[in-house]
Amino acid sequence: MSREYESSKHEDVAMGDESTSRSENCPQPNANRPFTLKKWNAAATWCWDVDCDTCAICRVHLMEECLRCQAETSSECVCVWGECNHSFHNCCMAAWIKMNPRCPLCQQEWVVQRIGK
Amino acid sequence: MAAMNGLHRTSAAAGVLTASRNLDDVWLKLSEGLNTVYNGQLADMNKERYMSLYTEVYNYCACVNTSADQHHEHRSMQSHGADLVGMEMYRKLENYIRNHVVAKKEAMGSFRGEELLIRYHEEWVNFRFSSQVMNGIFQYLNRHWIKRELDEGNNEIYVTFTLALMVWRQSLFMQLKDYVTDALLDLIQRERDGIKISTTIIKGVIESYVDLGIDEYEPSAQNTAITGNANSRDKLRVYKEHFEDRFIKKTEEYYSAEASNFLQNGSVVEYMKKVEKRLDEEQNRCGNYINEATQIPLAKALEKVLIQSRLELFQNEFGGLLEQHKDEDLARMYKLCERVDRGLDELRIALERHIAKEGHAEIDKVTEQAFNDPKLYVSTILYVHQRYSKLVGEAFVNEPGFLQSLDKAATNFINKNSVTLKAEKHAASKSSELLARHCDGLLRKSAKLPEEEELEKMLDDVMIVFKYIEDKDVFSKHYTKMFSKRLIYDQSASEDAEVSLINKLKQNCGFEYTSKLTKMITDMQLSKDLCGKFRSHCSDTGKDLGVDLNILVLTSGTWPTMPPLQVQLPEKLNGCLEEFKAFYNQKHNGRKLNWILSQSRGEVAANCFKPKKYLFTLTTAQIALVDQFNRSEEFEFSALLSSLGMDKATLSQVVNSLVKGLLLKHSTEAENGEYANDTTISLNKAYTNKKVKVDLSKMAMRVDVSKEADSVQKNVDEDRKAVINACIVRVLKMRRRIVHNDLIAEVIQQLSSRFKPKVDMIKRCIGQLMEKEYMKRDANQRVSYFVLHLLNEQTGVSISSYFSKLLLLIAKFIRFCPYQTHFIFNCVNLPNE
Ligand SMILES: [Zn+2]
Numbered sequence: 001m002s003r004e005y006e007s008s009k010h011e012d013v014a015m016g017d018e019s020t021s022r023s024e025n026c027p028q029p030n031a032n033r034p035f036t037l038k039k040w041n042a043a044a045t046w047c048w049d050v051d052c053d054t055c056a057i058c059r060v061h062l063m064e065e066c067l068r069c070q071a072e073t074s075s076e077c078v079c080v081w082g083e084c085n086h087s088f089h090n091c092c093m094a095a096w097i098k099m100n101p102r103c104p105l106c107q108q109e110w111v112v113q114r115i116g117k
Numbered sequence: 118m119a120a121m122n123g124l125h126r127t128s129a130a131a132g133v134l135t136a137s138r139n140l141d142d143v144w145l146k147l148s149e150g151l152n153t154v155y156n157g158q159l160a161d162m163n164k165e166r167y168m169s170l171y172t173e174v175y176n177y178c179a180c181v182n183t184s185a186d187q188h189h190e191h192r193s194m195q196s197h198g199a200d201l202v203g204m205e206m207y208r209k210l211e212n213y214i215r216n217h218v219v220a221k222k223e224a225m226g227s228f229r230g231e232e233l234l235i236r237y238h239e240e241w242v243n244f245r246f247s248s249q250v251m252n253g254i255f256q257y258l259n260r261h262w263i264k265r266e267l268d269e270g271n272n273e274i275y276v277t278f279t280l281a282l283m284v285w286r287q288s289l290f291m292q293l294k295d296y297v298t299d300a301l302l303d304l305i306q307r308e309r310d311g312i313k314i315s316t317t318i319i320k321g322v323i324e325s326y327v328d329l330g331i332d333e334y335e336p337s338a339q340n341t342a343i344t345g346n347a348n349s350r351d352k353l354r355v356y357k358e359h360f361e362d363r364f365i366k367k368t369e370e371y372y373s374a375e376a377s378n379f380l381q382n383g384s385v386v387e388y389m390k391k392v393e394k395r396l397d398e399e400q401n402r403c404g405n406y407i408n409e410a411t412q413i414p415l416a417k418a419l420e421k422v423l424i425q426s427r428l429e430l431f432q433n434e435f436g437g438l439l440e441q442h443k444d445e446d447l448a449r450m451y452k453l454c455e456r457v458d459r460g461l462d463e464l465r466i467a468l469e470r471h472i473a474k475e476g477h478a479e480i481d482k483v484t485e486q487a488f489n490d491p492k493l494y495v496s497t498i499l500y501v502h503q504r505y506s507k508l509v510g511e512a513f514v515n516e517p518g519f520l521q522s523l524d525k526a527a528t529n530f531i532n533k534n535s536v537t538l539k540a541e542k543h544a545a546s547k548s549s550e551l552l553a554r555h556c557d558g559l560l561r562k563s564a565k566l567p568e569e570e571e572l573e574k575m576l577d578d579v580m581i582v583f584k585y586i587e588d589k590d591v592f593s594k595h596y597t598k599m600f601s602k603r604l605i606y607d608q609s610a611s612e613d614a615e616v617s618l619i620n621k622l623k624q625n626c627g628f629e630y631t632s633k634l635t636k637m638i639t640d641m642q643l644s645k646d647l648c649g650k651f652r653s654h655c656s657d658t659g660k661d662l663g664v665d666l667n668i669l670v671l672t673s674g675t676w677p678t679m680p681p682l683q684v685q686l687p688e689k690l691n692g693c694l695e696e697f698k699a700f701y702n703q704k705h706n707g708r709k710l711n712w713i714l715s716q717s718r719g720e721v722a723a724n725c726f727k728p729k730k731y732l733f734t735l736t737t738a739q740i741a742l743v744d745q746f747n748r749s750e751e752f753e754f755s756a757l758l759s760s761l762g763m764d765k766a767t768l769s770q771v772v773n774s775l776v777k778g779l780l781l782k783h784s785t786e787a788e789n790g791e792y793a794n795d796t797t798i799s800l801n802k803a804y805t806n807k808k809v810k811v812d813l814s815k816m817a818m819r820v821d822v823s824k825e826a827d828s829v830q831k832n833v834d835e836d837r838k839a840v841i842n843a844c845i846v847r848v849l850k851m852r853r854r855i856v857h858n859d860l861i862a863e864v865i866q867q868l869s870s871r872f873k874p875k876v877d878m879i880k881r882c883i884g885q886l887m888e889k890e891y892m893k894r895d896a897n898q899r900v901s902y903f904v905l906h907l908l909n910e911q912t913g914v915s916i917s918s919y920f921s922k923l924l925l926l927i928a929k930f931i932r933f934c935p936y937q938t939h940f941i942f943n944c945v946n947l948p949n950e
């Protein structure tokens with residue numbers, strides 16, 4: 001939203017007059033290549049790299065905050081992966097292992113493989 | 118009665134013969150004094166004379182007491198003696214006053230009307246004053262003999278002043294009261310007819326009615342005429358009985374007749390003005406010379422005959438006044454009808470009907486244009502709403518019932534009208550869509566941006582309409598979609614304005630309603646930071662991407678779903694994405710990026726259209742296509758297909774957009790939206806445009822409004838189910854056990870600010886949640902539900918499904934002894950820390 005709509009300034013100005021520093025860095029079109037890309041605004045979505053996108057503990061989608069975090073509108077609710085490659089909300093898992101040191105899905109001993117960031 | 122009592126005691130009074138004999142002498146002096154007092158010669162009553170009369174009474178009473186003490190040791194005898202002399206003096210006084218009053222009555226008894234009033238008034242004023250003087254002279258009798266009689270409960274004896282009033286009432290008032298009241302009422306009627314009258318006499322006479330309200334049977338009331346602290350109901354007894362009742366009756370007759378006469382020729386509006394004036398007059402009249410206690414019954418009587426019995430008339434006129442925008446008269450009618458019981462009911466109904474009618478009529482006028490002109494649609498609605506919210510505010514002082522009429526009517530014509538009907542299957546969401554589009558129009562960059570204050574006002578107006586939208590979740594869908602476009606395409610005019618509207622929505626519908634919108638703004642900020650870091654990372658590591666690259670990383674699930682696009686990107690762009698991905702994975706852990714090429718755009722410089730150089734804004738698919746023309750000036754369609762890896766329909770659409778944009782030429786037209794494989798696509802070297810910066814991306818992205826509406830509608834039901842599920846779980850978490858119908862009612866109540874959930878859907882959701890083992894029918898109380906699966910308050914952690922299955926087994930087993938179930942569930946719901 002706050003990105004500058006840079007080229008809007010150059011309306012009705014001949015290309016040759018263009019002199020912003022950024023466009024100087026870009027290659028100028030030449031006779032062999034009639035079209036040159038100067039600017040690209042690309043969009044992507046991110047999600048956790050998981051096999052199953054629902055947390056088996058609280059049954060909420062992993063891309064959403066776990067139930068407790070939703071209730072408390074707290075800061076960050078990230079995803080955690082075990083060695084078994086099962087994934088849960090980190091908060092859910094943290095509470096879970098206090099009563100059971102095994103993965104709730106496969107019953108293997110719970111070892112953290114990585115924590116989402 | 119009193120005389121009998123006196124006779125009764127004579128036998129025991131031998132010892133007071135002296136005092137008795139004295140009385141004749143004493144009375145001679147006293148009656149002379151009383152003559153002076155009662156016959157209007159008070160000027161002769163100087164202080165010495167007054168004191169000597171007082172002393173006579175004193176000496177007489179005191180002397181009797183003393184002689185009684187000397188001759189009789191027995192206490193009862195003493196008191197009997199005193200009784201007797203006191204009584205005799207009292208009787209003489211009473212006789213004297215009665216004779217005086219009867220003479221007065223005889224003197225004025227033949228007069229009627231105003232003459233009677235004048236005389237009655239004059240005599241009353243004199244009598245009352247004289248009696249006060251008399252009361253002073255007999256003060257010793259009051260303080261001793263009378264006081265003792267009163268203390269002993271003798272209710273036939275009065276303080277001398279009260280005695281005087283009593284005699285006046287019995288021997289004069291009761292004989293003349295009907296004539297006096299007639300005269301009062303005549304005089305009042307003359308004033309009502311507009312003739313000037315002297316009100317001091319009326320006021321004085323009416324005061325006599327009040328003064329005469331002494332109660333002969335209640336000891337506590339006996340001193341009231343002097344001390345004035347009796348309760349006012351008793352005090353007003355005579356007034357009410359002999360004046361007020363007749364006055365009210367007469368008033369009703371008078372105004373009933375007046376109203377009928379007036380309405381034969383006069384208009385209702387004139388009638389209302391007249392009633393207003395009459396109500397005022399009567400209130401003043403009552404305040405001026407009638408007792409204040411009559412205000413309420415008088416107002417009631419007037420309201421009855423002037424308003425209540427004419428309600429139908431008002432109701433019939435109300436619609437016409439609304440039509441003619443007669444706000445002042447409407448206010449007048451409101452004030453009158455408000456005074457009587459249920460007087461506003463019909464008006465409220467009529468107002469609601471009228472506003473709804475006006476709303477529909479205004480919208481009907483612009484149906485065709487407004488269908489695709491959100492601004493016109495919203496301003497039409499606001500025009501009607503403002504007109505009537507002003508009316509309700511000013512004429513009806515925002516009375517809650519009228520506000521409700523406005524709300525009901527607005528809800529009616531905003532959610533269902535000729536424009537929404539035109540949308541056919543999208544009728545239910547048409548208003549939401551148009552309102553969201555109107556917001557988009559306000560918040561999008563445009564040539565003439567409104568001032569900040571003006572914009573704020575416009576956003577407030579949006580909220581007025583929003584308040585009435587029934588399916589607020591549908592609005593949210595449309596809004597989110599347009600908001601996401603504004604953000605992604607950098608078309609939002611002001612972040613402050615965006616945030617301001619989001620806050621207004623939040624105030625209306627709560628935090629949850631806008632949480633995604635807020636997260637979207639956060640994503641934008643994070644992306645901006647990330648791009649900055651990426652740029653410095655590139656310059657630090659000496660990498661030149663060869664393009665000004667901006668990347669938005671959006672949290673999936675937070676943004677509306679965006680269509681996928683399959684396309685082989687130019688080498689350079691692929692390189693950019695790989696570079697960014699590597700950078701992103703350094704910053705984050707466990708995240709997966711999905712490029713949404715359909716939402717990506719770029720700027721391409723072209724130098725092939727001599728003599729000018731142009732800068733084109735293109736979608737990513739268009740970029741990939743024009744990049745092909747860096748290799749050759751013309752292609753067969755099939756060649757483009759294979760090198761871009763796109764499907765035929767999509768590529769045809771992209772090619773067509775650039776053909777329409779005059780950048781490319783085709784050898785044959787596309788058929789049914791698709792090009793034949795052997796169609797030749799070539800660069801239009803003759804391209805020319807007076808602008809050097811040309812946006813062709815919009816041609817490729819032209820949005821089909823009805824398709825858009827389709828996709829929104831499709832998701833509504835799914836999303837509602839999710840929201841209902843969350844709500845059911847929330848209720849269960851709080852209540853633990855809840856009866857089926859209560860649960861449904863609670864869910865409807867909690868969600869009412871967003872949409873009206875259908876009971877069927879809630880039931881289905883409950884069923885699904887039970888299947889998923891979130892809850893279960895209780896074994897003891899068949900109609901209640903139980904959170905089986907879910908949370909415990911301390912940890913917020915659920916019992917996992919294997920654990921809950923175990924519980925189910927236990928529960929099944931326990932069905933044989935159901936009273937234990939609760940116990941077990943309670944244990945399970947508290948996993949140890
Ligand atoms: Zn979770």
Ligand SMILES: [Zn+2]
Pocket residue numbers: 065066067068069070076077078089091092
């Ligand atoms: Zn959490």
Ligand SMILES: [Zn+2]
Pocket residue numbers: 082084085086103104105106107108
């Ligand atoms: Zn596992």
